[in-house]
Amino acid sequence: MRVSGIVLLVLAVGHVLIMHVLDDGVDRVDFQFVALRWQSPFWRSWDWLMLVLALVHGVNGLRMITLDYVRRPATRVAINGVFAVTGVALFALGSIIVLTFDPCAWPGVNC
Amino acid sequence: MAQRRTARRVSGFGSLYKGREGQWSWLAHRVTGVAIILFLFAHIVDTAVVGWGPDAYNRVVEVYHNPFVKVLELGLVAAVIYHAVNGVRIMIIDFWPKANLWNRQLIWGTLALFLATMAPVVYVMGRSILEEVL
Numbered sequence: 001m002r003v004s005g006i007v008l009l010v011l012a013v014g015h016v017l018i019m020h021v022l023d024d025g026v027d028r029v030d031f032q033f034v035a036l037r038w039q040s041p042f043w044r045s046w047d048w049l050m051l052v053l054a055l056v057h058g059v060n061g062l063r064m065i066t067l068d069y070v071r072r073p074a075t076r077v078a079i080n081g082v083f084a085v086t087g088v089a090l091f092a093l094g095s096i097i098v099l100t101f102d103p104c105a106w107p108g109v110n111c
Numbered sequence: 112m113a114q115r116r117t118a119r120r121v122s123g124f125g126s127l128y129k130g131r132e133g134q135w136s137w138l139a140h141r142v143t144g145v146a147i148i149l150f151l152f153a154h155i156v157d158t159a160v161v162g163w164g165p166d167a168y169n170r171v172v173e174v175y176h177n178p179f180v181k182v183l184e185l186g187l188v189a190a191v192i193y194h195a196v197n198g199v200r201i202m203i204i205d206f207w208p209k210a211n212l213w214n215r216q217l218i219w220g221t222l223a224l225f226l227a228t229m230a231p232v233v234y235v236m237g238r239s240i241l242e243e244v245l
Binding site for chain 1: 141144145147148151155156158160161162164165168169172175176181184187188191192195198199200205208232233235236
């Protein structure tokens with residue numbers, strides 16, 4: 001939690017300020033914006049690292065909360081199992097998109 | 112009067128826990144953390160729609176341009192900034208246990224830093240929301 005937290009301090013706060021606050025925020029985000037942004041390996045690496053760390057950090061936090069409030073072991077294992085499966089599935093989906101996205105595959109896109 | 116109110120709350124398990132600043136910062140850390148991870152689950156899926164091309168992605172991202180959703184977005188930014196600043200306080204106490212003596216002051220410090228960061232954020236994002244509504 002500490003290690004992922006301190007890296008996320010830079011990655012997630014930076015992401016939130018760049019994407020949501022500065023330079024018109026989320027108004028400027030569309031397909032073309034993502035196509036240009038993900039031409040840079042720097043932003044792809046940033047986003048992929050953030051994806052991994054945020055999922056590990058967040059799912060671990062949810063696990064800690066069930067350890068606090070869910071007393072029955074079977075229920076706890078079931079709930080944490082759902083979180084774990086969700087985390088792995090979203091890690092797979094996010095990784096495939098971040099690593100393989102090719103804007104040039106679409107007609108009419110500047111790339 | 113205040114004494115009677117306290118006395119009524121005493122149960123067989125002892126009196127109501129009154130942790131003051133520490134208890135509330137712990138609760139705020141938890142609530143903001145859960146809010147952020149639940150949003151993240153949805154956000155990974157909505158971003159993944161770029162893989163289905165411009166028509167699909169532009170339609171999905173249009174949701175974020177709605178002024179009501181932008182109010183929620185402001186709440187999300189606040190949650191991330193609070194969680195980050197308060198997380199630094201937790202790490203300071205972890206790695207330098209003596210800081211615990213100043214815990215209450217550190218909590219007020221995190222709150223001040225959070226509010227100082229949020230002031231320009233509310234101005235910038237709030238203006239964008241108002242421009243759309245008015």
